[in-house]
Amino acid sequence: MKGYAMLKIGESGWIEKDTPTCGPADAIVRPLAVAICTSDVHTLWEGAIGERHNMILGHEGCGVVVEVGELVRDFKPGDRVLVPAITPDWNSLEAQAGYSMHSGGMLAGWKFSNFKDGVFSEFFHVNDADGNLAHMPDSINPVDACMLSDMVPTGFHGVELADVQFGDTVLVIGIGPVGLMSVAGASLRGASRIIAVGTRPKCVEAARGYGATEFISYKDGSIAEQVLAMTDGKGVDRVIVAGGGCETFEEAVKALKPGGKIGNVNYLGDGEFITIPRVEWGVGMGHKDIRGGLMPGGRLRMEKLGALVASGRLDVSPLSTHVFHGWEHLEEALFLMRDKPAELIKPVVVIDE
Ligand code: NAD
Ligand code: ZN
Numbered sequence: 001m002k003g004y005a006m007l008k009i010g011e012s013g014w015i016e017k018d019t020p021t022c023g024p025a026d027a028i029v030r031p032l033a034v035a036i037c038t039s040d041v042h043t044l045w046e047g048a049i050g051e052r053h054n055m056i057l058g059h060e061g062c063g064v065v066v067e068v069g070e071l072v073r074d075f076k077p078g079d080r081v082l083v084p085a086i087t088p089d090w091n092s093l094e095a096q097a098g099y100s101m102h103s104g105g106m107l108a109g110w111k112f113s114n115f116k117d118g119v120f121s122e123f124f125h126v127n128d129a130d131g132n133l134a135h136m137p138d139s140i141n142p143v144d145a146c147m148l149s150d151m152v153p154t155g156f157h158g159v160e161l162a163d164v165q166f167g168d169t170v171l172v173i174g175i176g177p178v179g180l181m182s183v184a185g186a187s188l189r190g191a192s193r194i195i196a197v198g199t200r201p202k203c204v205e206a207a208r209g210y211g212a213t214e215f216i217s218y219k220d221g222s223i224a225e226q227v228l229a230m231t232d233g234k235g236v237d238r239v240i241v242a243g244g245g246c247e248t249f250e251e252a253v254k255a256l257k258p259g260g261k262i263g264n265v266n267y268l269g270d271g272e273f274i275t276i277p278r279v280e281w282g283v284g285m286g287h288k289d290i291r292g293g294l295m296p297g298g299r300l301r302m303e304k305l306g307a308l309v310a311s312g313r314l315d316v317s318p319l320s321t322h323v324f325h326g327w328e329h330l331e332e333a334l335f336l337m338r339d340k341p342a343e344l345i346k347p348v349v350v351i352d353e
Contacts, residue, residue: 004056006053007053024070025072029063030066032061032353034146035061035346040059049114058118059114060146064078072129074129082135083132083302084301089103130299132302134303141353148309156305162239162261178265180207195212195215197218206319238256246271252290253288253290262289262290264292276290320345322344323349324349333348
């Protein structure tokens with residue numbers, strides 16, 4: 001089979017590989033559509049996970065099951081499936097402890113295009129099919145289904161980590177696709193004001209549609225100072241971090257009320273340390289929580305998030321700004337994600353309707 005691979009850091013291309021073999025609890029899936037992620041860019045061009053040779057990229061997609069192992073009960077060849085980016089080993093001790101995304105070690109629930117070949121391929125392998133796949137509702141098209149692999153679960157995880165409550169004022173730092181889903185999730189959780197940090201017109205328009213009430217720019221100076229000026233000096237109840245670097249934590253802590261919570265889902269690619277401002281952290285006693293996490297994967301979550309889309313409560317279609325048809329456009333879509341033109345949110349490649 002052919003797959004689009006990272007040949008080494010900074011180099012990619014189509015390669016030939018054997019079709020993956022299906023273990024007793026596994027499934028082999030043929031993609032219907034795949035999406036490019038900012039993480040593919042970090043992996044390939046920034047060496048975010050270290051050197052990888054001839055590893056097929058991609059962890060966002062949906063597909064059709066072509067083979068299942070003899071222990072798989074709930075899926076069969078021909079089933080259309082949602083596929084999470086994170087596919088834990090559900091019998092691991094980490095999963096039993098409630099942190100399935102770290103099954104087998106820190107962040108090790110992320111297998112596609114990290115520990116094994118990803119989804120930019122004619123066929124891909126899914127471990128623990130009953131635990132990780134979800135049936136794709138008929139009303140969800142393949143393009144929207146791709147947004148359920150990573151963008152919706154990650155953006156919503158930021159909301160979960162920040163523990164957004166009814167009536168909260170929420171600050172969302174970064175409104176790329178992940179931050180947009182954090183805005184949508186905060187809105188569904190009953191936030192009152194949602195202050196979004198971002199200026200690209202396409203993202204601002206989408207964020208407004210998802211419930212953002214006010215906008216600021218990190219290019220206009222300190223985020224915290226702008227937020228404090230908008231909140232009578234009090235700050236916000238919750239902060240979700242979905243963009244920026246280590247410096248955003250300082251801003252987040254300063255912008256937060258005592259008792260507030262920060263949920264980070266952003267990948268921190270540079271710097272050795274995150275600085276927490278001592279005074280604004282209540283000299284150690286401010287009850288300002290800082291949490292960060294990899295998205296939870298697995299079937300139950302995929303079914304629930306899929307139900308939100310299928311029921312019409314969540315419209316993910318504004319995210320897919322660039323839709324291509326056919327594998328021959330994959331590289332173009334990947335390079336587009338790297339170059340991030342202003343009107344881009346997510347590129348998706350449809351392989352088969
Ligand atoms: P993105 O690059 O499209 O969006 C990030 C946005 O943040 C951009 O629009 C950028 O302009 C903006 N930004 C940059 N600096 C900023 C600053 N100082 N303040 C505010 N905004 C700033 O990326 P994305 O696809 O939306 O993903 C967001 C992050 O989430 C990435 O780092 C990605 O690797 C990470 N991610 C994490 C998980 C997870 O499971 N935790 C999963 C997927 C992606
Ligand atoms: Zn992704």
